[in-house]
Amino acid sequence: MKLGCIADDLTGATDLALMLAREGLKTVQTIGVPDASLDLSGADAVVVALKSRTIPAQEAVEQSLAAANSLRAAGAQHLFFKYCSTFDSTDEGNIGPVAEALLSFTNSDFTLACPAFPANGRTVYKGHLFVNGVPLSESSMKDHPLTPMRDSNLVRVLQRQTGCSVGLVAFEDVEGGPDAIRKAFDREKAAGHQIVIVDAITDSHLRAIGLAAAELPLITGGSGVAMGLPAAYRGDHASVASPSGVFDAPAGREAILAGSCSSATRRQVEIAIERGVPAFRIDPMDLASGKLTSQAVLAWIGAQETGGPVLVYSTATPDEVQDVQGKLGRMNAGEMVERVLAEIARALPALGFTRLLVAGGETSGAVVGALGVDALTIGPEIDPGVPWTRTLAGTDLALALKSGNFGAPDFFLKAWNMLR
Ligand SMILES: Nc1ncnc2c1ncn2[C@@H]1O[C@H](COP(=O)(O)OP(=O)(O)OP(=O)(O)O)[C@@H](O)[C@H]1O
Numbered sequence: 001m002k003l004g005c006i007a008d009d010l011t012g013a014t015d016l017a018l019m020l021a022r023e024g025l026k027t028v029q030t031i032g033v034p035d036a037s038l039d040l041s042g043a044d045a046v047v048v049a050l051k052s053r054t055i056p057a058q059e060a061v062e063q064s065l066a067a068a069n070s071l072r073a074a075g076a077q078h079l080f081f082k083y084c085s086t087f088d089s090t091d092e093g094n095i096g097p098v099a100e101a102l103l104s105f106t107n108s109d110f111t112l113a114c115p116a117f118p119a120n121g122r123t124v125y126k127g128h129l130f131v132n133g134v135p136l137s138e139s140s141m142k143d144h145p146l147t148p149m150r151d152s153n154l155v156r157v158l159q160r161q162t163g164c165s166v167g168l169v170a171f172e173d174v175e176g177g178p179d180a181i182r183k184a185f186d187r188e189k190a191a192g193h194q195i196v197i198v199d200a201i202t203d204s205h206l207r208a209i210g211l212a213a214a215e216l217p218l219i220t221g222g223s224g225v226a227m228g229l230p231a232a233y234r235g236d237h238a239s240v241a242s243p244s245g246v247f248d249a250p251a252g253r254e255a256i257l258a259g260s261c262s263s264a265t266r267r268q269v270e271i272a273i274e275r276g277v278p279a280f281r282i283d284p285m286d287l288a289s290g291k292l293t294s295q296a297v298l299a300w301i302g303a304q305e306t307g308g309p310v311l312v313y314s315t316a317t318p319d320e321v322q323d324v325q326g327k328l329g330r331m332n333a334g335e336m337v338e339r340v341l342a343e344i345a346r347a348l349p350a351l352g353f354t355r356l357l358v359a360g361g362e363t364s365g366a367v368v369g370a371l372g373v374d375a376l377t378i379g380p381e382i383d384p385g386v387p388w389t390r391t392l393a394g395t396d397l398a399l400a401l402k403s404g405n406f407g408a409p410d411f412f413l414k415a416w417n418m419l420r
């Protein structure tokens with residue numbers, strides 16, 4: 001296995017697995033640290049999905065090291081630590097502490113950190129992260145409930161999280177291509193830095209960074225910086241034919257479960273309803289009062305006779321979410337919604353639903369957990385960062401796990417056209 005990857009959330013793992021598969025590596029994604037019984041021998045890359053983005057830093061380090069150990073035991077030659085393209089973290093971590101621990105694990109003294117993902121509007125210039133052209137600290141991420149990002153300068157952000165010295169490989173070096181980037185790595189290393197933030201504005205920057213970084217024992221970043229790695233590992237540098245836009249999926253009915261309240265998901269829900277997708281809205285207050293149960297939602301689902309998908313959503317506006325959180329508590333409201341969506345998901349295969357689209361990282365984690373999925377194969381890209389996947393064992397399901405902020409407005413409608 002060329003590359004063993006540790007992702008700090010589930011939809012982020014799928015995003016990375018898509019990038020590696022699309023660029024030509026045979027990639028498997030596992031949910032949690034893989035069981036020793038799982039045969040990973042045919043994979044060029046394995047992506048372990050953790051749920052470590054916002055847990056205490058020490059726990060994130062422990063889980064990441066457990067994943068690293070298992071990937072190493074399965075033959076991984078290089079490690080990749082995947083975090084969010086908006087660098088979701090706090091001054092306590094978890095990007096810095098996990099990167100530092102993985103540097104020690106790989107016995108190395110140098111790595112890069114690059115969250116850029118231009119296809120989804122994330123670029124890094126002079127160490128500053130932009131989201132759709134707006135500095136991170138002025139984007140909606142400034143108000144993220146768990147990881148508010150109030151500083152766009154990633155050198156400063158990362159330096160607050162780690163004892164490693166953080167440097168910068170800026171645009172001018174990156175524009176110079178792989179050799180110039182390698183020289184810049186040497187310069188930063190000689191200056192005493194162990195981690196460098198690397199600028200990237202375009203996919204060609206990312207491909208050059210990938211070629212320059214491929215032989216490092218540890219690489220860290222968003223999925224974008226993985227774009228150039230497969231070509232380097234294949235050694236042929238030829239571009240790979242894009243996987244066909246059609247995916248073999250088990251026959252069966254289609255359902256969408258949306259627990260994300262991001263602006264992208266809100267728009268996707270709106271468009272699906274406008275276009276006539278039967279939709280059931282879950283109001284957390286009804287769950288709290290006992291007025292609504294998963295059984296009632298399942299009865300509604302069972303009664304829908306359309307040939308197309310059905311939508312169950314708790315998606316709400318920021319004001320509605322704030323109101324509910326004020327009444328029920330933030331964690332309690334979230335867990336209540338996740339629990340009911342998970343209960344619904346668990347019952348869906350028996351009702352003939354084998355094709356599921358899930359919106360939201362936490363929601364996807366709850367749903368995949370309820371379905372008992374432990375590994376996925378990666379299919380074609382629906383939109384940047386979101387592939388179709390298929391379960392590797394257990395109940396045969398096609399799953400699309402969408403990060404909250406990803407996907408075009410008609411995502412919930414067009415995704416199904418790729419299934420055969
Ligand atoms: N109407 C609601 N009121 C309060 N909380 C809600 C509501 N609907 C969903 N939630 C909770 O909000 C959280 C949404 O997180 P989730 O990770 O699924 O989406 P996201 O943050 O948009 O996606 P990502 O993590 O991929 O960016 C979940 O815990 C979910 O249960």
Ligand SMILES: O=C(O)[C@@H](O)C(=O)CO
Nearest residue numbers: 011012015084085222403
């Ligand atoms: O990098 C991203 O933006 C996504 O893969 C993600 O991690 C969202 O949670």
